[in-house]
Amino acid sequence: MPQYNAPLRDMQFVLHELLKVEDVLKTLPAHADTNRELIDQVLEEGGKFTSQVLFPLNHSGDREGCTYNKETKTVTPPKGYKEAYKQYVEAGWAALSCDPEFGGQGLPLVMNNSFYEMLNSSNQAWTMYPGLSHGAYECIHAHGSDEQKALYLPKLISGEWTGTMCLTEAHCGTDLGLLRSKAEPQADGSYKITGSKIFISAGEHDMSDNIVHLVLARLPDAPQGSKGISLFIVPKFMPNADGSLGSRNPIACGAIEEKMGIHGNATCQMNLDGAVGWLIGEPHKGLNAMFVFMNAARLGVGMQGLGLTEVAYQNALVYAKDRIQMRSLSGVKAPDKAADPIIVHPDVRRMLLTAKAYAEGGRAFCSYVALQLDKELNHPDEEVRKEAADQVALLTPVVKAFITDNAWIATSECLQVYGGHGYISEWGMEQYVRDARINMIYEGTNTIQSLDLLGRKILMDNGAKLKKFGAQVQAFIEDNGTDEAMSEFISPLADIGDKVSKLTMEIGMKAFQNPDEVGAAAVPYLRVVGHLVYAYFFAQMAKIALEKQDSGDNFYKSKLATARFYFARLLPETATLIRQARSGSANLMALDADLF
Amino acid sequence: MPQYNAPLRDMQFVLHELLKVEDVLKTLPAHADTNRELIDQVLEEGGKFTSQVLFPLNHSGDREGCTYNKETKTVTPPKGYKEAYKQYVEAGWAALSCDPEFGGQGLPLVMNNSFYEMLNSSNQAWTMYPGLSHGAYECIHAHGSDEQKALYLPKLISGEWTGTMCLTEAHCGTDLGLLRSKAEPQADGSYKITGSKIFISAGEHDMSDNIVHLVLARLPDAPQGSKGISLFIVPKFMPNADGSLGSRNPIACGAIEEKMGIHGNATCQMNLDGAVGWLIGEPHKGLNAMFVFMNAARLGVGMQGLGLTEVAYQNALVYAKDRIQMRSLSGVKAPDKAADPIIVHPDVRRMLLTAKAYAEGGRAFCSYVALQLDKELNHPDEEVRKEAADQVALLTPVVKAFITDNAWIATSECLQVYGGHGYISEWGMEQYVRDARINMIYEGTNTIQSLDLLGRKILMDNGAKLKKFGAQVQAFIEDNGTDEAMSEFISPLADIGDKVSKLTMEIGMKAFQNPDEVGAAAVPYLRVVGHLVYAYFFAQMAKIALEKQDSGDNFYKSKLATARFYFARLLPETATLIRQARSGSANLMALDADLF
Incomplete structure (x- = not known):
């Protein structure tokens, strides 16, 4: 009953209209030939493979689980997993972004990233098998001896191992x-x-x-x-x-x-x-x-959250259009039916738009970071590589924690759209929520990510990396500050930018006196930074959508509405988060452990 | 491995020190004899029954589930459920708060309420069997004919049916x-x-x-x-x-x-x-x-959320004291161990205190509403009965939605305290999260609760019921406004009280023009009201704790720290909620359903 279609249109929007990846890839000798046509073609094929081969195994795989044989100490994955993996290997998917020297296809990570979103939307549990292999590939590629590389990389790239x-x-x-x-x-x-x-x-x-x-x-x-x-x-x-x-x-x-x-x-x-x-x-x-492995894995976990957010949204949307229940408070909308489809109800829309905004914001964010990774690895200019590496370092914990927390929120809202049916396994929604929960834990809990961001990535270099990202945001604000149509996005973006600067300084000062202030502020702080990032990307996406809203392509109207929803309903979470981050450590540390 | 001990001390604090139920019950002829000794004794027995008989079946029952026999169309519950039910019936628990005319023990609902918290902490799935019976009892008691009552009530009260x-x-x-x-x-x-x-x-x-x-x-x-x-x-x-x-x-x-x-x-x-x-x-x-059934059931669902919050907290606390991992950032705390217990880490405390505060706030709130129900049913003065009934009507959707949403938050935080072990079934935490999810859906989804609160209970009588509750809060503020020690609680309480008044008026005005404004604001609005209620109860509990903090009983120090945490870290959620509620319906309704 559940369904999944790769969101190709939105992926193309992010890659080509927002990030202009073709232009960026031209500056990277290893990827100079990767043009838009190739990217779209690969993603289209990826969409077919994931929705037709992997997605049908998602629910059955959840119900069946893995089987352990005590005698032989072997594990049998759910039915169909092995055959699907064979198809994956035969089609060369495992090699997509791997080093051509060892048999890889050498395509950019930003493409692999979109493919991984699809893999995770269609079947997170299955995707972890090749996902972990890819991590092992990266680790051996970075640190292995020549002999080790020669022995292991071709087999990992082909997917045989x-x-x-x-x-x-x-x-x-x-x-x-x-x-x-x-x-x-x-x-x-x-x-x-x-x-x-x-x-x-x-x-x-x-x-x-x-x-x-x-x-x-x-x-x-x-x-x-x-x-x-x-x-x-x-x-x-x-x-x-x-x-x-x-x-x-x-x-x-x-x-x-x-x-x-x-x-x-x-x-x-x-x-x-x-x-x-x-x-x-x-x-x-x-x-x-x-840590090479871990950083790649952390971006991969963010992608797991993104994939689940997208597929939960797609299904909740179908249900909300199909299910009729109650009449709209502002007047009958479907007079030919016994009740209105539930998408007429404001709170159902709030739930759907929460998932839609988190999916679209997360897609822009992940793709951006993957593109920075491509630059880090392949740009001829060392300065550019260094800057890209700094951005990847800064943003990796945010990708991991913010996107997976959002996926927990979004999948749960999508479940709620279904009412009682959301709790029933056959509808598929409850699995997304259960699957989403692990992403907040593994590869470093989200608390650890927040300490990595605030303690290591920001306070340890006196905010230098954050300031560079802030300067980029500031440049966008200045470029668009006089555009009246953009002011509904630029004002709150500028506001949250200022607040992040102030909050960072404040916590930095307090941390000098008491290191527990970092731990007390880190989790809400990471979410504030996450919202700064999303506000920045939604403002950029809104700019494109404003320019093209009368093009006749309704995609841009939808994008604009999602951006407006984001600024009206999700960004305001920062009002609470900043108060929490600012409230200090005393409210947490005062109570003796024995008195809990 | 999981454990549960009925929180008798906190229940006694709520019943005797906060609500002074003995005094209130003296004014109700049906309960005039119910003294503190009896209450404590029954709850102590209830604690034994639930922790010793029901709790051991919770995890096994989850793993085994129910079995359906297609041939006979019968269902077999998990092992031990039937025997536990027999013990429940034989001990007379089913009859606790039922009408003595039909064989009940006639004890007040406020006691039954505490017992239901224990039942749900120990085993929500099992508790639903007698819980639904109790609903059926109340419905037949209120609406059945004399003949129906005579035939069905004694059997439902004894628990035979x-x-x-x-x-x-x-x-x-x-x-x-x-x-x-x-x-x-x-x-x-x-x-x-x-x-x-x-x-x-x-x-x-x-x-x-x-x-x-x-x-x-x-x-x-x-x-x-x-x-x-x-x-x-x-x-x-x-x-x-x-x-x-x-x-x-x-x-x-x-x-x-x-x-x-x-x-x-x-x-x-x-x-x-x-x-x-x-x-x-x-x-x-x-x-x-x-609706008689439904209102009782909605309070019951709130109790399910409360029960899960409490048991998840208890287990996360044990784990946080036991598990050693990393050193405190502010210096080694357990030099004799290879690492510090994780309760030294600020964010672990944030997660624990979130659950602790939601458990203690929820307990005060539920017990208060149950006591109002006792007054509604039994007070000799019609005016008092009417006022109590109004409070029950106003607060029932808040009990149901606020406590179950909080339970979702709290059980998930408690799972996170365990790191990877939280995701593993044998540790018990993931079951609490899964069980908690249904409570936001059944007996009217939490969206329906919010529409009931804002649309029916508040706007339909121009806020009369809310104003009465507000006057009670205001009286407390004025009584304590000059007490310097209380100002850290009174100021934010007064502030949120004012904000609720303004927000209610604002939404009321907008709703005249567009009924979708109610649906667009209702969900965040309900949570704002929930926080007003919790701020009111935490301020009252803090007052008692301040008076007794030097009594040598550490319970009051703990209570005070929890109240301070609530005001510093949880109440600020209202900053976001008010912005969301105020953002109006346009950001939800603008997009055509086809363009989602």
């Missing part, structure tokens, strides 16, 4: 400094790794020939804490030099978790019993190497 | 005017009822000897719409005059729903195939009669 990241242990998630898994050096340069990992997504399954685990563990001489952790490649099957598979490595799944959602993805306990691994990068610097 | 409410049909939930089930009058004064109902909670099960369905249907001569609906008693087994059971009535369960949560409760499709029923109350006035 998949990957995982094995960080968490039962006693440490956020605090990886506590981890205990041990790596003993062997005479042949390899290591024997022993330990137990939990929450390993896609840790075991039968969809690929081999699974390349990236495992954090400690060397015997490692310093305590987070500076004594090294990163290892631990393949499920030992690969021979020619890429064929050798013996089974003693890293095995001990159990899978029962959880709230993403039932189609196997969340594994992985036991390493002297498993053979090879060091990636330098000893004790595993966390640094893993 | 249970009850349901059969309203919804596939094409009508909110809009009951569309319902199609038909009742054909028979020569013997009974009716034959035919139709199909959905979403019937506790519609079929084996926990009681008989199930008394209250069914809405149309008589042959019924006017169209909601004024042509009549209410019928349709028992599963036809009762003989002596209360023994006769033949099986053709009302049967055709299927049960797969849903997001409350898996232990059977959500049934009920098919009536010429089932024998008896009219309750007058023909065509079924909706009025059903």
